[in-house]
Amino acid sequence: MPPDLWALYALMLESRLFEEAVASLWHDGLISGEMHLGTGEEAIVAGVVAHLREGDAMALDHRGTAALLMRGVDPALILRELLGHPDGLCGGMGGHMHLFSKEHLAASSGIVGAEGPAAVGFALSAQVLRPGAIAVAFFGEGAMNQGMLMESLNLASAWNLPVVFVCKDDGWAITTHSARVTGGDLTDRARGLGVQAAEVDGRDVSAVWEACRPAIERARSGGGPAFLRARCVHLEGHFLGFQLLRMVREPLREMPRIAVPLTGAFLHPGGAGLRERLAGLRTVLEAVLATLRDPRRDPANDPVRRARAALHLEEARLEELEAQVKEALNDVLAATLVEAPA
């Protein structure tokens, strides 16, 4: 059975448009604190969540909005939560990093790697109380270096738990290039702990859906945990206002205030010799240069555009679907924003 690309595209588009609206509200100052969007990882989330059913649980990271929307949580409740309304999804207490929906067995955490133990516990409940149900953990590749996540892979393997560990690999642990701080191969690491592992192009929703299906079916039927590594590009970097992206997008504004103290420190007497200083400078420049080779500019890295391209032959149906999604979102925005927060 092939995936229903129309349904997957609709899930992705709803999430993308919702998060673009969130970005705009954040820039307007109506949403406080940090804001980690899931834009760029929609294909991974949709390709996994489309397989879930009643009784399945999700352990989410600090980027959980897309998964909750696709799981069917009311977008108005999420929006009200992000705006800090008392009638938001979590009563204004959680915010975007700490979204919870008991009804959907979905819990988020802002602690990197905490999705591992959470998914293991959800899966234990499923194994004992809801045979056939599974748990999914969504996390980034940076989380793979947290002890608790590695321990979770091991425990899920030892107890043969129905967990699917989904690693959304964008190659960056906040501002650190993951390859610089990671030993070995992550997929091999999961295999080394006895977990069935697969890799997939996380920008291709059909590929994710197909790669995920056998893993989920196996977990449901008692075959134990699986690990899915899906590569993607975060379109807004780690979070909105990400310093590395700002340097690239607004160099005239951002570079002087970074370059001036940096030059002063580089030339300051006392400290390392020239060779060490140059090595330090190279480390800083590498992060900036890696951002300059901005993969965000390549439309092939945008999973929503890719899915749309695959459907483009039915232009009229596409336009109808897109109009429906936009209208539904506009209704949510209008209903929520009419009562502007105090």
Place this chain on the structure above:
Amino acid sequence: MKTMFFTQAIDDALAQSMADDPRVILFGEDIPLMRRNLLVRFGPERVRGTPISESTFLGAGVAAAMTGLRPVVEVYMVDFLGVAMDALLNHAAKVKAFSGGKWTAPLVVRAPCGGGYGDGGQHEQSLWGWLAHIPELTILVPSTPADAGGLMLAALQHDGPVIFLEHKLLSETWLEFLGSGARRTVQFDVPAAGAKGAVPSKWRPLPIGKAILRRAGDDVMIVSVGVGVHRAQAAAQTLEAEGISAGVLDLRTVSPLDKPAICEAVAHTGRLLVVDEDYESFGLSGELAAVVLEAGISCSYARVCTQTTLPYARQLEDQSLPNQQRICASVRQLLQEQ
């Protein structure tokens, strides 16, 4: 006179120490970007980025400190020490006792703390009382750039584990990185005197465990740390117009407490108000009451603290954190009781 921003002062004192002492090394998450000015001066051997592996890099910091280095280990936020607590609770704090006093772990853990910018209950905690509960950990919470630099130098010269907490509301870099980067549409209640201030031309270590009287007062003594000191000073200013004389004592060090200074200040006023951004129960505010009682000082007592998990919503958050209104109301109440 030379002035600096809060985090700039800490980094400047750190740079002075690193130039003087080759044993001082620095590592933690995103350090190549966050401490880039130190990286290009001292090189990648001494300024290192880590994976997101708090339990290991903190534990490694303890052992590296035991074997000759002077590590400054940074975690992204004090909240994330929860992931790595074993390194502090069962190791850094125990080495001296277990070795019969022959071995110590002189590491500095540097962590941003505190709320007031809308990140919610897993990213805005203070936790100094929770940490100070453990014997042998020294806990520093500076409230001005001058204190921040001087205490960082003291931490680096101290012969045991030190937790150095850097309040995000005072830190120009953390606030920009987390709260307002790329947007000018949000405002935070940043105490100006804490965010930027006069600093010495050369850093000297400030004594650990010494409080400082920020404001003399006769009717009530407000004892606080970090941003709370500035909230207390603002409240004292307001109360002055009502004819109430409130003093403000800035502890600067949570553990060990400056008991003589606390007792002297409270004995003078006969009233103690603790302003503590950390959780109310089983923490610094209760400890201060015990210190005063144990010294046989008779006083009336109240506290303005954080009582619950910090809400994400800004309005709720502002009500949960100690603020000027809550402090003023509490002082008025204290004065009415007698």
